[in-house]
Amino acid sequence: MQLCLVGINYNTAPLAVREKASINVEKLGESLSSLHRDIHRGVILSTCNRTEIYASGSDSTSLEKAGMLFLQTLTGSKGAAGENFIYILKNVEAARHLFRVAGGLESMVVGEYEILGQVGQALEAAGKAGMTDLLLNHIFQGAIQAGRRVRAETGISRNALSISSIAVNLAEETLGKLSGRTMLVIGAGEAGRLVVKVARDRGVSRIAVASRTHERAAALVQRVGGIPVGLDSLPQELARADIVVTCAGAPHRMLGTNQIEKAVQSRGGRPIVIIDIALPRNVDPEVANIPDVSLRNIDDLTNIYETNREGRLSEIVMVEEIVEDEMRRLAAWWKALEVRPLVSALMAKAEEIRDRQLGKTLKKLRPLSAEEQESLEAMTKSIVNQILKDPIQQIKADGDGEHARLMSELFQLDAEKRK
């Protein structure tokens, strides 16, 4: 059984490419169905940092090709140009990458909490689509276990920043103290909730929360404060806010140049800071060219990510140790899984011989009582088991599969047929 990972992330692809590959929760089922045409067992992990396909099957080359094609179709960048954005990892390296992702090591904001839930959701969605198997389930569960240990045993997530809190920091860097300022938050999901919470703590005096569904905005402000508004109130709210943070899970742009130009006209020259942390972006990038508008996106937060990473170096070392510890457990399980057909073939061959020879011997002996026959059965089985015990342990522990190959050759085992 082979595992193949094909992905793009914030290290390999620019925002404009990543946003095309991003798949929100509402579209995940549909995307899994389309992946299923070429990959029968696979999980899609799509977050604001990455879109990754984890596929399992017997032919890793065809998994790789199908995964590449799927991502290139999403990004619309075919051929060599598209390939440059994509990374491919196989088997243990693919699993190690997922363990690191779940541990928060591969995130822009190292140690972020959200990723652990997202890994679980990705597995659940693939399971619902009937696209998981023993290998994918085991590897994803292992990654979640590693991620939980990381949070429990290290301080990596203690006071961890989130992209939402970094967005508020950036607003503060640009405008100075936020107390007395007004803010508009577009999007009432987890990202929006975190923005409002941090903005409240920084003393923002008025926070309007706009969402497609009014009830969701109302529920959010009830928990963390603010004023719920509808998307139809955006013109008035844009005219009023000093800071706009956009974090709606919409697949299309929600703010264009026309809207922002109109808002700017009614502001009498007062500057506006727009921070777009959505992926795909909620704001048309052309808005950056409008005078008195400062538009930032998720990739403009890079300096703060770097500082955050540097401040967590000692924890990163501890997290890496946990990841390696969990990887050793996984590797032992995987090895046992790989040699299972060979072990079955060996045991079946030995059992056939034992049974045949015992039958021949019994025919030559005087009729035995049931008790005597049982004793002979038990004794011959015990001899076979004891002879095979050490070689089986050796092939299970064997790192490069040399013992397994030798065993298969010497005993002429056709393990493939027993899979």
Ligand SMILES: NC(=O)c1ccc[n+]([C@@H]2O[C@H](COP(=O)([O-])OP(=O)(O)OC[C@H]3O[C@@H](n4cnc5c(N)ncnc54)[C@H](OP(=O)(O)O)[C@@H]3O)[C@@H](O)[C@H]2O)c1
């Ligand atoms: N979660 C994080 O920590 C995080 C961090 C960084 C960036 N982001 C980015 O922030 C965005 C939001 O993520 P999220 O995790 O908060 O959850 P989400 O559930 O995807 O988004 C929640 C908000 O987006 C709105 N929305 C979804 N689809 C929409 C559409 N087609 N048109 C208009 N509004 C729509 C929802 O409206 P309804 O209430 O009507 O459903 C809701 O207000 C994403 O682009 C994500 O990549 C998230």
